[in-house]
Amino acid sequence: MPELRKDPIVGRWVIIASERSKRLFDFQSTVSPEKKASCPFCYGNEGRTPPEILSYRDAATEANSSGWTIRVVPNKFPALEAEGEMNRAGEGMFDKMNGVGAHEVIIETPNHEANLHDLREREVEDILWAYRDRILDLRKDKRFRYVLVFKNKGEAAGATLSHPHSQLIATPIIPKRVKEELSGSESYFRYKERCVYCDMVRQEILDQKRLVIESADIVAFTPFASKFPFECWLLPKKHCSNFEEIQKHEISDLARVLKETISRMSKALGNPPFNYILHTAPTQQSGIEHYHWHLEIMPTLTRVAGFEWGTGFYINPTSPEEAAEYLRNVR
Amino acid sequence: MPELRKDPIVGRWVIIASERSKRLFDFQSTVSPEKKASCPFCYGNEGRTPPEILSYRDAATEANSSGWTIRVVPNKFPALEAEGEMNRAGEGMFDKMNGVGAHEVIIETPNHEANLHDLREREVEDILWAYRDRILDLRKDKRFRYVLVFKNKGEAAGATLSHPHSQLIATPIIPKRVKEELSGSESYFRYKERCVYCDMVRQEILDQKRLVIESADIVAFTPFASKFPFECWLLPKKHCSNFEEIQKHEISDLARVLKETISRMSKALGNPPFNYILHTAPTQQSGIEHYHWHLEIMPTLTRVAGFEWGTGFYINPTSPEEAAEYLRNVR
Numbered sequence: 001m002p003e004l005r006k007d008p009i010v011g012r013w014v015i016i017a018s019e020r021s022k023r024l025f026d027f028q029s030t031v032s033p034e035k036k037a038s039c040p041f042c043y044g045n046e047g048r049t050p051p052e053i054l055s056y057r058d059a060a061t062e063a064n065s066s067g068w069t070i071r072v073v074p075n076k077f078p079a080l081e082a083e084g085e086m087n088r089a090g091e092g093m094f095d096k097m098n099g100v101g102a103h104e105v106i107i108e109t110p111n112h113e114a115n116l117h118d119l120r121e122r123e124v125e126d127i128l129w130a131y132r133d134r135i136l137d138l139r140k141d142k143r144f145r146y147v148l149v150f151k152n153k154g155e156a157a158g159a160t161l162s163h164p165h166s167q168l169i170a171t172p173i174i175p176k177r178v179k180e181e182l183s184g185s186e187s188y189f190r191y192k193e194r195c196v197y198c199d200m201v202r203q204e205i206l207d208q209k210r211l212v213i214e215s216a217d218i219v220a221f222t223p224f225a226s227k228f229p230f231e232c233w234l235l236p237k238k239h240c241s242n243f244e245e246i247q248k249h250e251i252s253d254l255a256r257v258l259k260e261t262i263s264r265m266s267k268a269l270g271n272p273p274f275n276y277i278l279h280t281a282p283t284q285q286s287g288i289e290h291y292h293w294h295l296e297i298m299p300t301l302t303r304v305a306g307f308e309w310g311t312g313f314y315i316n317p318t319s320p321e322e323a324a325e326y327l328r329n330v331r
Numbered sequence: 332m333p334e335l336r337k338d339p340i341v342g343r344w345v346i347i348a349s350e351r352s353k354r355l356f357d358f359q360s361t362v363s364p365e366k367k368a369s370c371p372f373c374y375g376n377e378g379r380t381p382p383e384i385l386s387y388r389d390a391a392t393e394a395n396s397s398g399w400t401i402r403v404v405p406n407k408f409p410a411l412e413a414e415g416e417m418n419r420a421g422e423g424m425f426d427k428m429n430g431v432g433a434h435e436v437i438i439e440t441p442n443h444e445a446n447l448h449d450l451r452e453r454e455v456e457d458i459l460w461a462y463r464d465r466i467l468d469l470r471k472d473k474r475f476r477y478v479l480v481f482k483n484k485g486e487a488a489g490a491t492l493s494h495p496h497s498q499l500i501a502t503p504i505i506p507k508r509v510k511e512e513l514s515g516s517e518s519y520f521r522y523k524e525r526c527v528y529c530d531m532v533r534q535e536i537l538d539q540k541r542l543v544i545e546s547a548d549i550v551a552f553t554p555f556a557s558k559f560p561f562e563c564w565l566l567p568k569k570h571c572s573n574f575e576e577i578q579k580h581e582i583s584d585l586a587r588v589l590k591e592t593i594s595r596m597s598k599a600l601g602n603p604p605f606n607y608i609l610h611t612a613p614t615q616q617s618g619i620e621h622y623h624w625h626l627e628i629m630p631t632l633t634r635v636a637g638f639e640w641g642t643g644f645y646i647n648p649t650s651p652e653e654a655a656e657y658l659r660n661v662r
Contacts, residue, residue: 305489
């Protein structure tokens, strides 16, 4: 079982998951240019993944056979494992914990070659519904404090399989970066009595210069302090802390804006590798007035190097105003 | 001039340095396999860099000519610029600041092809002396709050030139990650009345299992909560918060342990790309009883992906105990 270890200085948790690399030097996760015949996420190969947790499929078909449109399965090489108790222990001055959690793969489409922006809006909506359904299910497990949904697209962004998929990890602790967002937005709220994300939405709509897309329910913009070139954030206009409480009309709008944003990034930057990450409230909390769920999209265009590791701040060679203007005009 | 911008939620600063990319899409910093003839860091090409700030050279030679062994020059494409005032300003709800600072390159040897572990101990010592000399000089400038010294080796680790060099950035604010170390180690000190780093040094020497090298003054180990495979930390055994106060005998020992650690990593992992980062106290402070300078070395073996970005914690496929055992035994 993997082990969670805590840095005694800054309190950062690390997952030591030796099982994930079969050999000591098996690091470089290269995207295998696998053929459909051998891809575990393609029709006909359902037996090559662990049994499915959820699928959207033709009612006439059976679980773990073809006929699905979305399929959620446990990760075959999980960073955290679902079975077991959550024992905390010391080791001299250090703290550790069993690597209890869930690590799932959301197979987004049976189409091996599709890009997210090639899918129909209806198909993108279903991916978002699958995220929601899994969060709702996992929050029943009281061992878990947080569910992180993310997508790594392309080898440089950390993907190891090219078939379109996202991932989800449920953790027994609230991650450091989530805590920082929660406490930062709480400080702002205490001072202003307003949600900092609502304020950003208002200012970006008013300013226009960092705006990429505005729809009825969703706004996409390049944030003022973008860490990376062409970083984009998607937020619901209506305040809501938990993604799983999203309304049906917001899902359609989010699907449309997500597909369009990725499509424009793809045109502007030549189908770049990217990560997106759903930022939402911890599973055991809801209705937080100072927190606001959102999706952060970051194309992989620059490398993180010594300066970023040492300082935790970033050098971004493209201003968000230039990036937004480009993304507004690209056709 | 570059601009510093603050994220209104987590307080992270970002440097928007549009000048660094000549064109909007000029991101991929590939290491040019430049010949000696065109390398700006080789003998005879001193005119291709801005005038030197410091050099260790034959007394008979002139500044900005050949004959040096170490040469420090301003970065030609600086992330921060030395001239100007440090104006803070608002932009609606957002905060920004002029990108005032220093960005220097430490050219470590005239030998274009050398690896750090190929240099003689005496030459590595001189690199460390140059770090110290520059920090001592920069801390006289009261606009600067922190000096970060780091090395990016190899393209995957973010280097853009292959000639051996390190970099130094002086910033007008104390970086977020440094603040976290300072406040984390302060909390530990308040509770235990001991330095957390001194405790780690003691425990690692006692435990042996994560120890890589122990010399008279310096200890090298793989930290308990290693973020990355084969991450190594080098610490002085004797408590000291500021690297620039290092003793002469500690410099010789550090040079020897640094060269040996990099040499073993190189043998174990096939001369991997790596970053190292000097963690030291802010320039305007000294004699901090809870902080302890150290050098963190991280080979670039895995990719940072959505999970790490979203949580701020890391999945490490190699336990530090396995890595240390390997590094102890590699020949």
